[in-house]
Every structure is written in structure tokens, then in C-alpha cells.
Amino acid sequence: MAATADIAQANTQAAQTAERWRAVRYLFLIFLGFWLLFTLFPLYFMAITAFKSAAETNLTQPTFWPQEWFPENFVGVFAEPTNFSALVDSFIIATGNTLLSLLLGSLAGYAFARFPRQAGGENMAFWMLSNRMFPPVAILVPMFFLFDNTPWGTDSHISLIILYLVFNLPLATWLMMVFFRDVPHELEEAAYLDGWKPLRAFVKVTLPLVLPGMISVAMLCWIFAWNEYLFANLFVGSDVRTYTIVIPTFTHGSQTLWNLQMAFSLIAMIPPVVLFIVLRRYMVRGLSLGVVKG
Amino acid sequence: MANITIEGLCKGWDFPVIDDLSVEIEEGEFFVVVGPSGIGKTTLLRLIAGLESADRGRILLGEREVTHLPPYRRRVAMTFESYALYPHLTVFENISSPLRARKKDRATIERRVKAVAQLLRIDHLLDRKPGQVSGGQKQRTALGRTLVADPEVFLLDEPISHLDAKIRQDLRMQFHTLEELRRVATLYVTHDYAEALSLGDRIGVMGNGGKLVQIGSARELFERPKALFVAEHLGQPTINAIPSILQEENGSLFACAENAALRLALSPQQSQRLNGGAKRRIVLGLRPQHVRPADELRGRDSEIDAQIDIFEALGSNGIIITKAGGVTITGLTHPERHFEPGQDLRLAIDTEALHIFDAETGLSLLEEPRWQG
Numbered sequence: 250m251a252a253t254a255d256i257a258q259a260n261t262q263a264a265q266t267a268e269r270w271r272a273v274r275y276l277f278l279i280f281l282g283f284w285l286l287f288t289l290f291p292l293y294f295m296a297i298t299a300f301k302s303a304a305e306t307n308l309t310q311p312t313f314w315p316q317e318w319f320p321e322n323f324v325g326v327f328a329e330p331t332n333f334s335a336l337v338d339s340f341i342i343a344t345g346n347t348l349l350s351l352l353l354g355s356l357a358g359y360a361f362a363r364f365p366r367q368a369g370g371e372n373m374a375f376w377m378l379s380n381r382m383f384p385p386v387a388i389l390v391p392m393f394f395l396f397d398n399t400p401w402g403t404d405s406h407i408s409l410i411i412l413y414l415v416f417n418l419p420l421a422t423w424l425m426m427v428f429f430r431d432v433p434h435e436l437e438e439a440a441y442l443d444g445w446k447p448l449r450a451f452v453k454v455t456l457p458l459v460l461p462g463m464i465s466v467a468m469l470c471w472i473f474a475w476n477e478y479l480f481a482n483l484f485v486g487s488d489v490r491t492y493t494i495v496i497p498t499f500t501h502g503s504q505t506l507w508n509l510q511m512a513f514s515l516i517a518m519i520p521p522v523v524l525f526i527v528l529r530r531y532m533v534r535g536l537s538l539g540v541v542k543g
Numbered sequence: 544m545a546n547i548t549i550e551g552l553c554k555g556w557d558f559p560v561i562d563d564l565s566v567e568i569e570e571g572e573f574f575v576v577v578g579p580s581g582i583g584k585t586t587l588l589r590l591i592a593g594l595e596s597a598d599r600g601r602i603l604l605g606e607r608e609v610t611h612l613p614p615y616r617r618r619v620a621m622t623f624e625s626y627a628l629y630p631h632l633t634v635f636e637n638i639s640s641p642l643r644a645r646k647k648d649r650a651t652i653e654r655r656v657k658a659v660a661q662l663l664r665i666d667h668l669l670d671r672k673p674g675q676v677s678g679g680q681k682q683r684t685a686l687g688r689t690l691v692a693d694p695e696v697f698l699l700d701e702p703i704s705h706l707d708a709k710i711r712q713d714l715r716m717q718f719h720t721l722e723e724l725r726r727v728a729t730l731y732v733t734h735d736y737a738e739a740l741s742l743g744d745r746i747g748v749m750g751n752g753g754k755l756v757q758i759g760s761a762r763e764l765f766e767r768p769k770a771l772f773v774a775e776h777l778g779q780p781t782i783n784a785i786p787s788i789l790q791e792e793n794g795s796l797f798a799c800a801e802n803a804a805l806r807l808a809l810s811p812q813q814s815q816r817l818n819g820g821a822k823r824r825i826v827l828g829l830r831p832q833h834v835r836p837a838d839e840l841r842g843r844d845s846e847i848d849a850q851i852d853i854f855e856a857l858g859s860n861g862i863i864i865t866k867a868g869g870v871t872i873t874g875l876t877h878p879e880r881h882f883e884p885g886q887d888l889r890l891a892i893d894t895e896a897l898h899i900f901d902a903e904t905g906l907s908l909l910e911e912p913r914w915q916g
């Protein structure tokens with residue numbers, strides 16, 4: 250008898266707990282819903298603004314759906330032909346910088362992971378990373394004069410490709426170090442004993458194992474370089490223009506062509522979004538760390 | 544095809560691990576290294592493989608000095624305790640790695656990998672990744688990768704420790720006949736003393752101080768251990784080690800257990816070897832196989848009274864753990880017999896087979912001190 254009562258009580262308790270959990274879950278979902286609205290709304294507003302007429306963007310009462318659709322905006326942004334070449338310039342700079350960051354960051358990361366003592370140890374690696382912690386503005390002017398004295402000047406692809414290493418190389422080095430550390434050294438040793446020379450062993454064994462991580466690092470570097478504005482604004486402008494410094498040019502005196510600006514921004518979003526979609530499969534594994542255990 | 548010659552090898556980190564170790568292993572010899580955990584067995588193999596650099600000493604494969612050669616120039620194949628399988632490659636690609644590194648043609652690779660996989664009974668797993676096979680299958684994959692390599696030296700670091708008893712037995716038998724292994728010098732590390740005694744042409748027992756305490760055939764090590772350490776390390780159940788004092792009475796020697804009533808008469812030969820030495824502190828080494836219930840063993844035995852503590856019936860023999868005169872002594876009996884805890888019984892001890900070690904140094908007092916055989 251007592252036992253049955255116990256079971257009955259346990260059941261009600263279990264039911265109560267389940268009830269409570271369900272409530273918590275609903276609350277959480279509601280919260281997530283709000284969060285989603287909050288983050289997606291700017292994107293939405295940007296997208297519809299890109300299709301509005303110039304007049305409609307300046308109404309005191311904003312509209313949340315275009316009264317009239319103006320897809321011509323997307324052609325209009327290229328009325329200035331250098332606007333298209335700006336996208337190309339940005340692409341060259343972002344890609345060049347990413348490749349260089351990956352190459353140098355992998356080499357350095359490997360050294361920190363495998364030969365910590367010879368490479369200066371954890372402190373050295375952390376010091377490199379700490380280079381990302383100062384406000385970039387602090388080095389804006391000195392960097393300008395520094396690059397101004399190089400043969401290629403400031404207004405060139407190469408200047409920004411190299412300059413962005415200041416930010417991307419520490420990140421790439423640190424992350425690659427973490428990924429290389431996750432690859433047991435014994436795997437490379439086994440490869441040596443199989444008869445592979447060090448470089449071949451690296452390519453055959455280590456590289457495939459850090460590749461997902463490497464792709465994630467590439468994405469982070471690429472997006473930073475693609476979106477950088479502060480330095481680009483000061484460094485380049487006539488021979489080379491990045492798309493980020495084109496965006497403010499849609500403001501003329503007191504008037505801003507919001508529709509064109511948003512249309513151009515939307516176009517500038519396409520390359521990173523496409524990259525993300527294509528590389529997502531590898532990225533997610535890379536960012537969830539502990540890449541290759543097993 | 545080559546001998547391994549190791550001369551005065553030293554290696555240490557914050558403390559010496561391998562210290563002035565010298566040994567020569569013949570081509571075709573199966574040399575087993577046993578020793579307690581953390582003593583430096585793996586370090587020795589890694590030194591020979593070139594994965595660690597020696598602090599001092601020389602390593603020769605045949606006539607060729609390899610002490611300072613990188614691993615990929617040494618033609619050495621090794622299994623790792625952790626297997627070190629390539630997680631992104633299939634079992635087939637893992638096993639074929641040494642062949643691919645040496646640019647063998649596709650047909651040869653296919654043939655050799657298949658043969659080895661069949662031997663190790665993993666031929667149905669060749670397309671799987673290491674993450675999709677069991678621990679024992681991983682170990683066999685690692686062994687397979689080593690066996691296909693066709694090296695001058697095999698270094699096997701506990702290659703079959705994680706397999707079930709039956710496969711282990713099978714592979715042990717294979718090791719006896721496997722031509723790959725019998726052609727070249729093999730260094731084999733194991734914790735399993737049966738494996739060591741069964742496989743080793745010679746066995747080296749590694750002890751504290753980073754040396755091989757004794758090297759010899761299985762029989763030699765088992766019957767004439769030069770140190771208590773060796774005797775304790777080989778044999779199952781472990782040898783009884785009884786701290787004792789030598790006493791002389793009417794011209795013959797007795798070993799008396801310290802603080803206990805146990806007293807064993809030594810044979811005249813043993814007394815002669817000990818050369819008097821009364822009052823000397825010793826450790827009496829008594830293998831369980833030489834301690835039996837009195838009704839089972841007859842002859843040149845001393846008999847003592849004892850009481851059963853624990854009786855374990857294993858498959859092929861029974862183990863009796865007894866108290867005799869305040870000392871715990873392990874002995875063997877027939878598995879079909881039965882004893883109750885607390886039961887009195889008379890034990891017979893084959894005193895001819897006694898080992899006597901110095902209490903301080905742990906060295907045998909009956910064997911000639913012939914070091915580094």
C-alpha cells in the first residue's frame with residue numbers, strides 16, 4: 250500500500266518537474282524570438298530600403314514595405330564605374346591578406362605548438378595575441394607614416410595586405426597553435442617512422458587534421474580584411490579604393506542616398522555570405538574546437 | 544638486416560631514465576624487455592627509433608651508426624602504446640602508409656596489406672576509419688602498419704596488451720613463426736610475464752637506475768634470478784619474499800623469518816655457497832610452485848604447519864594463501880582440491896629451489912654475480 254502511494258507521489262512530482270521544464274522552455278523560445286527580431290530587423294530594413302525610391306527613404310514616417318519597387322537602385326550604384334572596381338580591390342586585399350596570414354600564422358602556430366621552448370613559450374604566443382588588444386586608432390597615424398615611406402606607398406593593395414597582418418596574424422597564429430596542439434605529436438612521429446620526411450609527414454598527416462580549423466581562421470581573417478574601414482579610409486582612395494570607403498560617398502552634403510547606400514551594402518554582403526555558405530560544413534567543426542580528437 | 548648494438552646509452556630529463564645501458568641484439572633475435580611502469584622501456588624504444596636524442600652513447604644498426612640520424616633514415620618500425628593511428632585515413636591507408644612512403648607499386652601494396660590484415664583478422668575493416676573500430680582492432684591496425692614496413696628493426700611497445708585472451712594467444716603463436724619478425728632484430732616491450740617467457744629468445748629486465756638488471760633466456764631468468772627485483776618481476780603468482788636472518792646450529796644453516804616463527808633448514812650446497820654468514824640479514828625467495836600441501840610434494844622438503852587464509856581455484860591450478868608462523872606464504876595446489884579459510888594444513892617446501900637475496904642490495908647470494916650477461 251505504502252509503496253503504491255510512494256509511486257503515485259513520485260509520479261506527480263515527476264509530472265510537476267516536467268511541467269516546470271516545459272514552462273522554462275517556452276520562456277526561452279519567446280526570448281529567442283525577440284532576439285531574432287532584434288538581430289534580423291536591421292538586415293530587413295536594409296534590404297527593403299535598397300528597393301525604395303530616394304524620396305521614400307526620407308519620409309518622416311518610415312515605411313516597412315516599399316510603396317514602389319526600384320530594383321534600378323542596384324544598377325544605379327554602379328553609375329560611378331570605380332564603385333565596382335572597389336569591390337574587386339577589397340577582394341584582392343582580403344584574399345591576399347588571408348593567404349599571407351594563413352601561411353605565416355600556420356608556420357608560427359606550428360612552432361609554438363611543437364617547440365614551445367625554442368619559440369619563446371606560451372608567454373610569447375600570448376604577447377602576440379595581445380597585439381590585438383590595443384585600440385587600432387593608437388597606431389593609425391604612425392602606420393600611415395611608416396607605410397608612406399615604403400616603395401609602394403600607402404595607396405596600394407600591398408600596403409593594406411601587409412597592414413592587416415597586424416590584426417590577423419596574431420589571431421591566425423594563436424588559433425593555429427591551438428589546432429596544431431590538438432594533433433598528437435605521435436602521429437607525426439609515426440609518419441616519420443613510416444618513412445615520410447618531415448614536410449611530407451606534415452602534408453599527409455598534420456595538414457588534413459588542422460584543415461577545418463584553418464578554414465575557420467581563413468574566414469575570420471577574410472571577413473576582418475573585407476570589412477575594415479578605419480585604416481582603409483586613411484591609406485587608400487585614389488589608385489586603390491576598398492568598398493568600405495565607397496559607402497560614405499553616397500552622402501552628398503546634407504543629403505544621403507540611403508537607397509543606393511543600402512543597395513551597395515547589400516551587394517557587398519554577397520561575397521562573405523557565399524563564402525560562409527560554401528565553407529560552413531568545415532567551419533562549424535573548426536570552431537567547435539577539439540577538432541581532431543579520436 | 545642487422546644487429547642492434549647499443550653502447551653506453553644515456554637519456555634523462557630532470558632525472559636519468561636510461562643510464563649507461565649497453566646491449567647487443569642479434570639479427571633475427573626476439574628480445575623482450577620487461578620492467579615496471581615508468582622505468583624507461585618506451586624511452587629505450589624511442590631512442591632506438593630516433594624519436595628522442597641520446598644524451599650519450601651510441602646506437603648501431605649493423606655497421607651503420609644511427610645515433611644522430613632522423614627517424615625516417617633509420618629503417619625502424621615501431622608500434623606506439625597509444626597506437627598513433629591517422630584518424631583521417633582508413634585502416635587500409637593506415638596500414639599501407641609505410642609502403643606508400645617507400646613508393647611501392649599499387650599491386651604490391653594491395654597484396655601486402657591484405658596479407659597482414661588477414662593475419663591480424665582485420666581484413667573486413669579495411670575501409671573503416673580508426674574512429675569506427677574497437678580498441679583491440681585499433682591495436683591490430685597499428686601492429687599491421689608496423690608489420691608491413693619491412694624494416695631492419697622492429698620495436699613493439701606492448702603491441703597486444705589490449706586484446707582479448709584468445710586473440711592474444713593466437714597472435715603470440717603467430718609471433719613465434721612470423722617470418723617478418725624472425726628475419727630481423729625485434730625489441731618487444733611487455734608487462735605480461737607469460738608473453739615475455741614465451742616469446743623472448745632473450746629477456747632483459749629493466750630496473751631502477753636505467754639499466755638492464757639481468758639479461759638471459761627465459762629459463763635462466765626464472766630459475767636463477769640475480770636479484771630479488773628480477774624474481775619478483777617474473778612469475779605468477781609473485782614469488783614469496785620473506786625477510787629473514789641466517790642462523791647457524793650444529794654446523795648447518797637455517798633461515799629464520801624476522802619476527803616470526805618460520806624456520807627453514809638450508810641444504811649443505813646452499814650453506815656452502817653462503818659461506819657461513821650467520822646473523823646475516825637476507826630475503827628468502829620462495830616461488831609458489833615450490834610450496835604445496837605436504838601430501839602433494841615429497842622428497843627433499845621441509846614441512847611446516849600453516850593455516851589457510853584464502854583459496855583460489857583457477858583453471859589449471861589452485862592458489863593457497865597461508866599463514867605459517869606469522870608469515871604469509873603463497874603456494875600452489877591442484878585446482879580440484881578444496882580448502883576452507885582457517886583450515887590447518889601442513890605445507891611442504893622444496894628448499895632446494897630456494898632463492899636467497901641480500902637484504903640490503905637485493906642481489907642473489909647463491910648466484911655468481913655475473914652482471915649484464
Ligand SMILES: Nc1ncnc2c1ncn2[C@@H]1O[C@H](COP(=O)(O)OP(=O)(O)OP(=O)(O)O)[C@@H](O)[C@H]1O
Pocket residue numbers: 556557560578579580581582583584585586587624
Ligand atoms: N618527454 C619527457 N619529459 C620528461 N620526462 C619523461 C619524458 N618522457 C618520459 N619521461 C619519464 O621517463 C620515465 C620513463 O618513461 P617511459 O615512458 O619510458 O616508461 P615505460 O617503462 O615505458 O612505462 P610504461 O610501462 O608505463 O609504458 C618516466 O618516469 C617518465 O615520466
Ligand SMILES: [Mg+2]
Pocket residue numbers: 584585586624700
Ligand atoms: Mg611505455
